[in-house]
Amino acid sequence: MRIVLDAMGGDRAPRSLVEGALLARTRCPAEIVLAGDESTLRPLFADLLKSRPEAAVSGGVSIVHAPEVVGMDEAGPAALRKKKASSLAVAMGLLAAGEADAVVSAGNSAAVVAHAKHHLGLVPGLRRPVLAVVIPTLRGNALLLDAGAHVEAKGIHLAQSAVLADAYLRLKDGLTRPRIALLNIGEEASKGPKVVRGAYGLLERTTLHFIGNVEAHQVLEGTTDAVVCDGFSGNNLLKFLEGVAEFLRRSAAIEPCLEPASGGSPSSNPWKEWAERMAARELGGAPLLGVLKPVVIAHGRSEAPSIANAVGEAFLSASSDLFRRMAEDCEQSRILSELKHQHAVYALERLKQTWRFGQKS
Amino acid sequence: MRIVLDAMGGDRAPRSLVEGALLARTRCPAEIVLAGDESTLRPLFADLLKSRPEAAVSGGVSIVHAPEVVGMDEAGPAALRKKKASSLAVAMGLLAAGEADAVVSAGNSAAVVAHAKHHLGLVPGLRRPVLAVVIPTLRGNALLLDAGAHVEAKGIHLAQSAVLADAYLRLKDGLTRPRIALLNIGEEASKGPKVVRGAYGLLERTTLHFIGNVEAHQVLEGTTDAVVCDGFSGNNLLKFLEGVAEFLRRSAAIEPCLEPASGGSPSSNPWKEWAERMAARELGGAPLLGVLKPVVIAHGRSEAPSIANAVGEAFLSASSDLFRRMAEDCEQSRILSELKHQHAVYALERLKQTWRFGQKS
Numbered sequence: 224m225r226i227v228l229d230a231m232g233g234d235r236a237p238r239s240l241v242e243g244a245l246l247a248r249t250r251c252p253a254e255i256v257l258a259g260d261e262s263t264l265r266p267l268f269a270d271l272l273k274s275r276p277e278a279a280v281s282g283g284v285s286i287v288h289a290p291e292v293v294g295m296d297e298a299g300p301a302a303l304r305k306k307k308a309s310s311l312a313v314a315m316g317l318l319a320a321g322e323a324d325a326v327v328s329a330g331n332s333a334a335v336v337a338h339a340k341h342h343l344g345l346v347p348g349l350r351r352p353v354l355a356v357v358i359p360t361l362r363g364n365a366l367l368l369d370a371g372a373h374v375e376a377k378g379i380h381l382a383q384s385a386v387l388a389d390a391y392l393r394l395k396d397g398l399t400r401p402r403i404a405l406l407n408i409g410e411e412a413s414k415g416p417k418v419v420r421g422a423y424g425l426l427e428r429t430t431l432h433f434i435g436n437v438e439a440h441q442v443l444e445g446t447t448d449a450v451v452c453d454g455f456s457g458n459n460l461l462k463f464l465e466g467v468a469e470f471l472r473r474s475a476a477i478e479p480c481l482e483p484a485s486g487g488s489p490s491s492n493p494w495k496e497w498a499e500r501m502a503a504r505e506l507g508g509a510p511l512l513g514v515l516k517p518v519v520i521a522h523g524r525s526e527a528p529s530i531a532n533a534v535g536e537a538f539l540s541a542s543s544d545l546f547r548r549m550a551e552d553c554e555q556s557r558i559l560s561e562l563k564h565q566h567a568v569y570a571l572e573r574l575k576q577t578w579r580f581g582q583k584s
Numbered sequence: 585m586r587i588v589l590d591a592m593g594g595d596r597a598p599r600s601l602v603e604g605a606l607l608a609r610t611r612c613p614a615e616i617v618l619a620g621d622e623s624t625l626r627p628l629f630a631d632l633l634k635s636r637p638e639a640a641v642s643g644g645v646s647i648v649h650a651p652e653v654v655g656m657d658e659a660g661p662a663a664l665r666k667k668k669a670s671s672l673a674v675a676m677g678l679l680a681a682g683e684a685d686a687v688v689s690a691g692n693s694a695a696v697v698a699h700a701k702h703h704l705g706l707v708p709g710l711r712r713p714v715l716a717v718v719i720p721t722l723r724g725n726a727l728l729l730d731a732g733a734h735v736e737a738k739g740i741h742l743a744q745s746a747v748l749a750d751a752y753l754r755l756k757d758g759l760t761r762p763r764i765a766l767l768n769i770g771e772e773a774s775k776g777p778k779v780v781r782g783a784y785g786l787l788e789r790t791t792l793h794f795i796g797n798v799e800a801h802q803v804l805e806g807t808t809d810a811v812v813c814d815g816f817s818g819n820n821l822l823k824f825l826e827g828v829a830e831f832l833r834r835s836a837a838i839e840p841c842l843e844p845a846s847g848g849s850p851s852s853n854p855w856k857e858w859a860e861r862m863a864a865r866e867l868g869g870a871p872l873l874g875v876l877k878p879v880v881i882a883h884g885r886s887e888a889p890s891i892a893n894a895v896g897e898a899f900l901s902a903s904s905d906l907f908r909r910m911a912e913d914c915e916q917s918r919i920l921s922e923l924k925h926q927h928a929v930y931a932l933e934r935l936k937q938t939w940r941f942g943q944k945s
Contacts, residue, residue: 466801
């Protein structure tokens with residue numbers, strides 16, 4: 224099993240990626256390939272090896288040269304066109320050619336999304352991939368998507384996110400009928416923005432276990448297994464959660480009561496457990512659901528431990544063949560085709576209404 | 585000074601409103617008028633007076649009959665048209681006629697907004713009013729708007745919200761040059777949804793102290809005095825904050841470390857102080873900025889103490905003539921006219937681009 228890291232992507236690249244690779248090797252059997260500028264990576268690698276002699280013994284980390292770098296603020300499609308030899312492009316190319324099993328990047332997520340879509344392709348019938356993040360709740364976890372692959376979404380995009388969430392939770396976590404909800408500002412189908420109301424209408428008509436709308440605070444209560452929203456809302460919610468996690472970590476440093484209880488007595492406070500999990504959560508990566516091969520996006524600010532964890536997640540996805548199984552599942556269930564049909568029916572209805580009343584409905 | 589309560593609006597109406605009125609009378613010199621179904625209110629009032637004999641002495645609470653009620657899920661404009669004698673319509677009518685100085689409602693906020701706009705009018709040049717909520721931050725408070733008066737917003741609406749926030753913070757809190765920011769998922773002007781980018785372009789060209797974009801977690805850090813966003817985002821953020829506040833309250837009940845430190849030593853943990861203020865914050869109402877007379881909207885789930893606090897805020901606004909002074913300030917500064925001009929220039933530029941390139945820009 225071979226995992227490629229975009230070694231030049233991220234605020235702390237390439238050091239965090241190289242260190243993360245060495246750390247990952249101590250936990251995970253996959254070979255790691257660092258894609259990036261050779262003249263920078265080789266000395267850095269040699270240098271870090273000195274402080275990690277055990278990694279030198281295990282080997283399994285190699286470097287593939289890539290002379291260009293996609294900037295953190297560069298537009299995805301533009302970078303895709305102009306920088307054919309960026310670390311990101313080279314990494315994706317290896318995965319596409321079957322010379323690697325997964326890609327991990329902490330770089331510009333819009334660029335990662337554009338490159339993944341171009342090099343790897345999407346589940347047939349899917350319009351766009353989405354970034355999914357696991358959020359701890361009072362009763363386990365909830366999947367939040369889109370956490371930022373795109374900014375705005377139409378109703379059909381939200382509905383397709385629900386399909387991906389359902390497949391992911393069934394195939395990865397073994398949930399039989401994952402509960403899927405739309406993030407909204409009220410319970411009724413008539414509430415919220417037009418795109419959410421549209422998605423509600425589409426999802427009501429599928430075989431998914433769609434439980435309706437969920438409000439932001441209810442997400443934490445664990446009333447749903449997946450929360451679907453546009454990337455702007457998802458990214459806002461995620462950043463807000465991270466602000467809260469930061470608060471809890473600082474509180475824990477000063478107030479011992481939020482630290483894990485030692486000794487035998489179980490904690491009787493479910494919120495306290497949530498706080499602990501929240502404080503620990505940032506050490507992970509987010510899978511890009513909907514692409515045909517495994518891509519895990521780590522936070523731009525990731526340090527080596529987060530990179531290593533992202534590699535671990537990529538390894539799990541690749542070794543369980545999760546992405547391919549998801550694509551197969553979507554094709555077999557024909558649910559994306561059903562959605563497409565429903566969406567067309569819905570659009571036709573609205574067109575008829577427009578003709579009938581002579582005004583925009 | 586006379587404050588009218590929409591006694592039939594809210595999940596716990598009319599009891600919470602009547603009890604809230606009696607509670608408010610013990611703290612605030614204004615007379616209170618309860619608008620609603622007389623046959624329900626009179627016995628309820630008499631009943632509650634028995635448990636609050638001190639309120640019976642101070643007097644100052646009267647009832648005005650209103651036979652209809654706006655439902656919590658009723659569309660605002662429809663209710664306005666059909667239910668001319670609702671408790672909300674009667675309350676607004678009294679305020680509009682100068683027979684009261686402020687309205688407080690815990691009812692259907694879309695209906696309150698529609699009624700306020702219709703009965704009271706808006707600041708000249710303003711397209712829509714917005715709901716503003718005060719959020720505690722590490723360094724004081726931040727005003728969040730729109731917290732839910734409307735669902736979606738165009739760039740011009742966001743820019744106008746900024747104008748209202750600036751006037752409100754200067755006139756109410758005495759800030760000289762309040763910092764105003766747009767809620768966004770990144771710092772750069774090119775980030776985020778189209779409407780936010782449009783608002784950014786407009787706000788850059790005003791005399792407001794516009795500090796650019798702020799990310800959700802930075803709001804808590806106190807880097808800005810006001811955060812501007814659409815109602816969907818604002819309401820999501822607010823509900824999320826309320827979820828966090830709930831967590832903190834439950835933790836405080838079990839973990840003594842979050843309770844205020846007793847004794848002389850000052851707290852060295854700014855996050856702890858934030859947590860305490862967060863836990864206390866729900867007891868208030870949100871002003872509807874942009875209408876010509878004071879309207880305060882309390883949370884639908886408000887109990888008597890929250891209603892009483894909302895009455896207190898309405899009293900402060902009314903006695904300081906805040907809403908009228910805001911309208912005057914906006915007219916004198918001509919900033920809404922400037923925005924209108926900029927917006928027209930901007931729209932013309934985009935139209936020219938469309939003609940030039942033969943495609944939607």
